[in-house]
């Protein structure tokens with residue numbers, strides 16, 4: 001073997017080692033299904049949650065009802081997210097997927113947030129939405145936006161900060177699929193200004209290049 005092919009092999013094996021680290025989505029299921037239950041009664045332990053004994057599975061374990069109605073949006077941001085994930089649809093356990101319905105009032109928004117464990121694909125069922133995400137620092141924090149009409153879809157890549165804003169004259173409703181049974185949500189304003197306990201205002205004042213008084217005002221709001 002020449003030096004060249006040896007170093008090629010070395011690079012290949014390094015890549016093979018690095019690959020599992022780079023893939024951070026949910027792992028593939030190890031069996032047909034693993035209905036999440038909170039106690040070991042009638043269950044077997046597979047990962048994170050106990051799995052219900054597959055022989056005891058029923059159609060109801062894979063079923064959720066309640067996405068047909070608009071949710072109230074009379075809150076500070078003018079939207080309401082209804083999540084269907086492993087916590088209310090236990091059959092999703094280990095399957096790497098979940099769902100949300102989002103209702104937006106006129107001028108309502110789903111404020112900037114990220115999902116630490118999922119890519120999201122959104123389809124607009126009703127209304128007009130201005131949507132966007134920002135790429136990471138290494139990519140130059142580029143903003144990608146689009147105005148969606150009924151039937152349009154948009155994807156928010158895993159971990160990136162994104163938002164939706166209802167720019168239409170009527171309420172809007174969207175559905176989105178997320179590539180995790182439990183995507184998690186980090187709403188930027190709530191996380192940064194509403195942490196418990198609060199982050200030292202001097203830290204945030206320097207980080208955001210604002211007066212500490214402005215920071216404390218923001219912290220009071222969240």
Ligand SMILES: *[C@@H]1O[C@H](CO)[C@@H](O)[C@H](O)[C@H]1NC(C)=O
Pocket residue numbers: 071072073074075079080081
């Ligand atoms: C969203 O709708 C639910 C169900 O009607 C309601 O209980 C909840 O308070 C609403 N959330 C917000 C943030 O308005």
